[in-house]
Amino acid sequence: MNSSFQAPIGTHDVLAPQSALWEGLVATFAQLAFQYGFTLALTPMFEEIGVFNRGIGENSDVATKEMYVFQDRGDRTYALRPEGTASVVRAFIQHQPTTPYKAWYVTPAFRYERPQAGRYRQHHQLGVEAIGTDDPAIDVEVIALAWRFYQALGLRRVRLLINSMGHDECRGRYVNVLKGHLEEWREQLCDEHQKTWIQNPLRVLDCKRESCINVVNDGPLLPDFLCSECANHFASVRKGLAVLGIESTLDPRLVRGFDYYTRTTFEFVAEALGNAQNAIGGGGRYDGLSEQLGGKPAGGIGFGSGIERLLLAREAEGITQNLINRTIDLFVVDTSGLDVATVVVDELRNQGYAVVRSFDARSMKSQMKLADRSGAALALLIGPQEAESDQITIRDLRGEDFERDQQLVAREDLIFTLRQRLKK
RNA sequence: GUGGGCGUAGCUCAGUUGGUUAGAGCGCCAGGUUGUGGUCCUGGAGGUCGCGGGUUCGACCCCCGUCGCUCACCCCA
The missing domain is CATH 3.30.930.10 (Bira Bifunctional Protein; Domain 2)
Known part of the structure; x- marks a missing residue:
């Protein structure tokens, strides 16, 4: 570091x-x-x-x-x-x-x-x-x-x-008058603008030092010269x-x-x-x-x-409202080690879902933790059993009674089921 | 460009009058049921104490320099 x-x-x-x-x-x-x-x-x-x-x-x-x-x-x-x-x-x-x-x-x-x-x-x-x-x-x-x-x-x-x-003309006339005014009061200007008022008189107008503010306040105003x-x-x-x-x-x-x-x-x-x-x-x-x-x-x-x-x-102003939704829909947990998960993830993304999975063959427990933290609404579990039977377990990550809300669906019914559960 | 404050683990910070293996919380990883998350328990990884020099028997601690962060001035978004 x-x-x-x-x-x-x-x-x-x-x-x-x-x-x-x-x-x-x-x-x-x-x-x-x-x-x-x-x-x-x-x-x-x-x-x-x-x-x-x-x-x-x-x-x-x-x-x-x-x-x-x-x-x-x-x-x-x-x-x-x-x-x-x-x-x-x-x-x-x-x-x-x-x-x-x-x-x-x-x-x-x-x-x-x-x-x-x-x-x-x-x-x-x-x-x-x-x-x-x-x-x-x-x-x-x-x-x-x-x-x-x-x-x-x-x-x-x-x-x-x-x-x-x-x-140009209005501004020119104004700047001339302003210069005259600044010249008259130049000794009252702040140190900085005593030096620079000639080059850039307009700058003095937004000087925040009291000395300049006082000079400017009795000076000519731009709108009067239009x-x-x-x-x-x-x-x-x-x-x-x-x-x-x-x-x-x-x-x-x-x-x-x-x-x-x-x-x-x-x-x-x-x-x-x-x-x-x-x-x-x-x-x-x-x-x-x-x-x-x-x-x-x-x-x-x-x-x-x-x-x-x-x-x-x-x-x-204490505004926390999000202007765009950046929460993902699904987290795919795979412990089968087969290609099924890769294919399912791809399919779901093609369907328009935001889908995340884990890498490095982590344990189911570990993947579930990641799923929880990902913010996804649902986790899709693909273990050896699901892979074997061509099914997928859909688990609710946000419901209150999370112990029970788990559903086993056939792979071919997955998209249909998700449409209903996610309403999108 | 000028001035003030600060620099210890990924983050927020402790660290006693300078004394031996530098700590906590959170986070992270792993385990607590070899298929299951939010709480809880246990363990683990992770720091050349910003960097360089000096003082000292000994420096995270003191001094100097340097880099960086931050705030302010100037000016701007």
């Missing part, structure tokens, strides 16, 4: 029974995404580095210090994907599917940073992207999908924060959400970590997660991204959600 390998820093193996939660979560999302008209997009886990840092911004933390960058043997510079959107947009540009192109994905994402609760070097995100339409109705659809997904997971204490960044078109768009989105009964809270200081966001931006916060890592999902519109990546102009919007954080949030 001491000299053996272990998973790299900030990564985790997900094994049973935890992994069943993942299966359920992904299956739930896949079904929902399908219902909303999204199709699955599988894109590479690494891309030319420009795909990522052009969109998310050369100055962003993710691009400057958190990206996993490497050279391959052909001297190309690649990066492991730090987020989901850029790859899908790159694929959109490359293949030019008909618009609106609506895709969902589930993928690992990599960020080189010190791990802590709810933050890892490899985490997993699922999300959607809708590219090629500016209609605020699609914004509503994307946000609604996320909302319904959280509900399906059983989450009840989720808050939706929303804001609009406007398009042009009429952007303001209308934003109003439509909010109205659409309201019509669906989805409550959103305007957070004029909400600016997300990636530079590509325009107009609608939003974040879902799990209130049950008290710590700083309580954002379980977020996203927004990225109307300039396609062009930044060399494509034609195409507006788009998407959201991504962290699987690990969703599971943490569920745990924090």
Whole structure:
């Protein structure tokens, strides 16, 4: 153990029974995404580095210090994907599917940073992207999908924060005024932002230090700088959400970590997660991204959600309900040592049953223990006697009166009997 | 990148002022009826006490380093 390998820093193996939660979560999302008209997009886990840092911004933390960058043997510079959107947009540009192109994905994402609760070097995100339409109705659809997904997971204490960044011009005007304000009060900013406010003034907005918060609080607010078109768009989105009964809270200081966001931006916060890592999902519109990546102009919007954080949030809310059934139906106990068991197991699986057996010719007692622990409803016993007479003993593992509930059936009647007993 | 806490069996942890073969519970394996599970009883396997160095007659225990885990800051999912 001491000299053996272990998973790299900030990564985790997900094994049973935890992994069943993942299966359920992904299956739930896949079904929902399908219902909303999204199709699955599988894109590479690494891309030319420009795909990522052009969109998310050369100055962003993710691009400057958190990206996993490497050279391959052909001297190309690649990066492991730090987020989901850029790859899908790159694929959109490359293949030019008909618009609106609506895709969902589930993928690992990599960020080189010190791990802590709810933050890892490899985490997993699922999300959607809708590219090629500016209609605020699609914004509503994307946000609604996320909302319904959280509900399906059983989450009840989720808050939706929303804001609009406007398009380039609105944002530009705002940033100018904001810069002026920050310059005036720069001495009041926290140490960190006294140095960086010029490069990335928007970052100061979500600084959590009191000094910066005070400065920002008397500062200009983004929504006040929206042009009429952007303001209308934003109003439509909010109205659409309201019509669906989805409550959103305007957070004029909400600016997300990636530079590509325009107009609608939003974040879902799990209130049950008290710590700083309580954002379980977020996203927004990225109307300039396609062009930044060399494509034609195409507006788009998407959201991504962290699987690990969703599971943490569920745990924090005390939700234990399984999203998928992973209990097996039958355990075949074989002490005959003949091929009968192998054939029976195969037949049952072909019939659609989940069937497990033991190996290494263990004793009957030992196999019964395994059968019990397997969670199976019934054990099928095949010993020398059954093999000889072409019969099988069906034993109930869950009934209360387990001493007696045992039934000997002819092999040819097995499936028929199981159908009735398992009702499937 | 910075700071705090922690590293003893698969898991959760004991381990007395440094003293000889390092313990418990759970789990695992086997047996208690040579065809039968949940309880019970008995036995067993399993640890270079994270790693390296130092102090000492002697280190799981003290010191230094290192690696890892964890939590927090920053930022994000």
